[in-house]
Amino acid sequence: MANTAPPATTTKPTPPTPPSLPPFPPNFLWGVSTSAHQIEGATHHRTPSVWDTFTAQPGRVKDGSTAEVACDHYHRYPEDIALLHDLGVNAYRFSVSWPRVNAPGGLDFYDRLTDGLCAVGIRPVPTLFHWDLPLSAQEAGGWLRRDTAERFAEYTARVAARLGDRITKWITLNEPAEHTLLGHALGAHAPGERLLFDALPVAHHQLLAHGLAVQALRAAGVSDIGIANSHGPTWPASREPADLEAAGFYDLLLNRLFADPVLLGRYPEGIGELMPGGPEDVAADLEIIGEPVDWYGINYYAPTRVGAPQGSEIEFGGLTMPAELPFSVREIDGYPVTDFGWPVVPEALTELLVDFRERYGDRLPPVVITENGCSYEGLDDQERITYLDGHLRALHRASSEQGVDVRGYFVWSLLDNFEWAEGYARRFGLVHVDFETLERTPKASYHWLREALRTQRRQGSSSPSGG
Numbered sequence: 001m002a003n004t005a006p007p008a009t010t011t012k013p014t015p016p017t018p019p020s021l022p023p024f025p026p027n028f029l030w031g032v033s034t035s036a037h038q039i040e041g042a043t044h045h046r047t048p049s050v051w052d053t054f055t056a057q058p059g060r061v062k063d064g065s066t067a068e069v070a071c072d073h074y075h076r077y078p079e080d081i082a083l084l085h086d087l088g089v090n091a092y093r094f095s096v097s098w099p100r101v102n103a104p105g106g107l108d109f110y111d112r113l114t115d116g117l118c119a120v121g122i123r124p125v126p127t128l129f130h131w132d133l134p135l136s137a138q139e140a141g142g143w144l145r146r147d148t149a150e151r152f153a154e155y156t157a158r159v160a161a162r163l164g165d166r167i168t169k170w171i172t173l174n175e176p177a178e179h180t181l182l183g184h185a186l187g188a189h190a191p192g193e194r195l196l197f198d199a200l201p202v203a204h205h206q207l208l209a210h211g212l213a214v215q216a217l218r219a220a221g222v223s224d225i226g227i228a229n230s231h232g233p234t235w236p237a238s239r240e241p242a243d244l245e246a247a248g249f250y251d252l253l254l255n256r257l258f259a260d261p262v263l264l265g266r267y268p269e270g271i272g273e274l275m276p277g278g279p280e281d282v283a284a285d286l287e288i289i290g291e292p293v294d295w296y297g298i299n300y301y302a303p304t305r306v307g308a309p310q311g312s313e314i315e316f317g318g319l320t321m322p323a324e325l326p327f328s329v330r331e332i333d334g335y336p337v338t339d340f341g342w343p344v345v346p347e348a349l350t351e352l353l354v355d356f357r358e359r360y361g362d363r364l365p366p367v368v369i370t371e372n373g374c375s376y377e378g379l380d381d382q383e384r385i386t387y388l389d390g391h392l393r394a395l396h397r398a399s400s401e402q403g404v405d406v407r408g409y410f411v412w413s414l415l416d417n418f419e420w421a422e423g424y425a426r427r428f429g430l431v432h433v434d435f436e437t438l439e440r441t442p443k444a445s446y447h448w449l450r451e452a453l454r455t456q457r458r459q460g461s462s463s464p465s466g467g
Contacts, residue, residue: 013379013444019452021389022396023459029123029408030453031091032084032430033371035130035174036100037067038417042074045109046100048135050142050183054190062318063423070418072438074109079440080414081116083431087446088453091123093370093410095130095174098155102134107162114166125410126163127171127228128156128213129206131179131189131420138191143184143202146276153212160220168224171370172213175230175299176206177258188319188421196322197274204275204285207261211288228297228370229258233348233355237307237330246327247306254304259356263363265290295407297370298356300391303348305330317341318422338387340375340426346390353398353406366407369395373412375419375426384430384445392452411449415440 037051055066073080084092094113100106110126117124129152137148156172179189184202187194195202210227217225234251237243256268265286267275275282310328314321317340321329335343349372356364374387388411398404416429424435430446433439 013381013442013447019389019448019455021392021452021455022400024396024456025399026460028456029091029368029410030456031089031093031123031125031408031410032087032414033093033410033412034073034414034417035095035127035132036097037070037095037130037132038413038419039071039073039415040097040100041068041070041072043068045074045103046097046106047102049097049099049132050135050138050190051132053135054192057192060192061421061423063425065418065423067418069435069438071415071433073415076438076440077109077113078116081113081120081122083440083442083446084117084122084414085120087430087450088457089122091125091169091408091410092117092414093125093127093171095127095132096159097132098129098137098152099132099134101155101159102136107159110159110163114163118166123169124163124167125169125171126159126167127174128152128159129172129209130174131183133191142191143179143205146205146208149205149209149212152209153216156213156216157220160217160222164217164220164222168222170217170222170225171297172210172217172225172227173206174228174370176203176210177230177254179206181254182319182421186319186321196324200271200274201276203257204282207258207289208285210262211285211291214291214293215288224294226293226295226297226365226368226370227262228299229262230299230301230371231255231259231352231356232300233303233351235303235305235332237305240308242308243306246308250304250306250327250329259296259360261286261289262293263290263296263360293365295366295368296364297368298352299371299412300349300352300369301372301374302342303332303345303351305332336383338374338383339377340422342374344374344387344390346387346394349391349394350398350402353395353404354402357402357404364405366405368408368410369406370408370410371412372409373428375428377427379432379441379443381443381445384443385448388445388449 055061114124180203182189184193184199185196234247236247252268272282306327307330312323316329332343376383399406413428415431416427416433419426432441
């Protein structure tokens with residue numbers, strides 16, 4: 001199916017105001033992020049994924065579109081590498097498509113991409129799983145089965161054997177919390193399961209896959225390994241006991257359930273008993289899940305305001321939140337919002353990082369912000385410039401004033417892309433993509449970030465191939 005995105009505003013960008021960001025440390029990693037399913041297209045060069053079957057079902061994607069073409073990055077990657085080089089980043093976070101690797105010659109594309117990045121001094125940073133599970137794995141039980149974690153480790157070993165001579169920084173999984181919640185608990189993403197709390201084995205098996213992948217990568221002789229988990233502060237709706245209890249439970253599910261096992265080697269109290277297998281099985285798995293990582297990736301977008309359940313279904317952020325959940329998500333007032341309706345709260349990034357340092361202490365390795373970005377229309381995206389400026393300053397405060405060891409920052413995203421269940425209606429890119437012609441046009445925010453990175457280099461904070 002062809003892309004069906006509506007035409008976007010294409011007002012000529014306003015020349016950017018010269019950025020005056022504070023200097024970041026030497027060898028700071030500056031990058032942008034993408035994911036395979038959202039940009040690559042070329043579905044005939046890979047095996048099917050859960051997202052192919054999901055998007056084929058009427059009503060699953062708001063504009064009825066698919067990622068069959070997306071940004072056609074598979075064929076246009078040299079043009080996109082040129083955009084990265086011109087932008088001045090020293091790292092590019094992309095994802096490897098497991099379904100593509102399963103096809104004959106599937107790793108050849110990532111060979112070419114890796115070589116192209118290295119040739120211009122940009123560090124390749126692959127994510128091994130960004131939600132596009134092979135359909136064959138789903139039909140065998142998907143993430144509800146432990147076997148999927150073992151198959152993931154085998155796939156990881158294949159990728160590392162092919163690319164490990166050139167790639168020196170690796171990410172195992174992207175946002176297992178969202179993949180569990182949206183894909184398996186609420187049914188809003190592929191594979192479209194609505195299991196509620198019966199989806200907890202999905203969380204466990206993804207975390208186990210992470211640990212097994214760390215072992216596979218180290219066995220292949222590569223290092224500098226992390227995970228990209230999404231996190232944000234949870235703000236209670238009030239100081240009433242019921243709201244505090246609900247907010248605490250939400251924070252446990254979306255933050256601690258996915259950070260504690262990786263960083264502490266244990267589940268939060270009361271959660272381990274809900275995982276598949278007996279206590280001895282879970283304890284043995286936690287030994288694997290807790291394999292030390294070299295750094296910890298955080299995807300940050302916004303805080304969440306949470307209160308006690310309200311006794312009825314709630315529509316929030318495009319999701320239907322069932323009445324039986326022991327919490328309810330509330331609107332956050334008093335802040336500007338993106339075109340996606342997400343509140344813009346840069347200071348909450350500082351809050352989150354300081355909270356992580358206090359919670360995990362010396363068990364927290366260096367942190368990299370692996371995603372941060374916003375959805376706005378148009379080429380003259382001054383709101384995105386304000387957003388990035390505010391979040392980079394908040395990040396600098398966490399590092400320079402609060403002592404959090406932050407080593408890098410990746411903007412989501414390089415390109416406007418297929419935004420999952422939203423289709424092509426949301427534009428997170430620094431570069432505008434015309435989804436009819438596939439023409440790329442840098443936005444005002446792209447030019448602003450390019451000038452910001454030039455200023456950072458003049459201040460001596462990073463080199464073109466640093467990180």
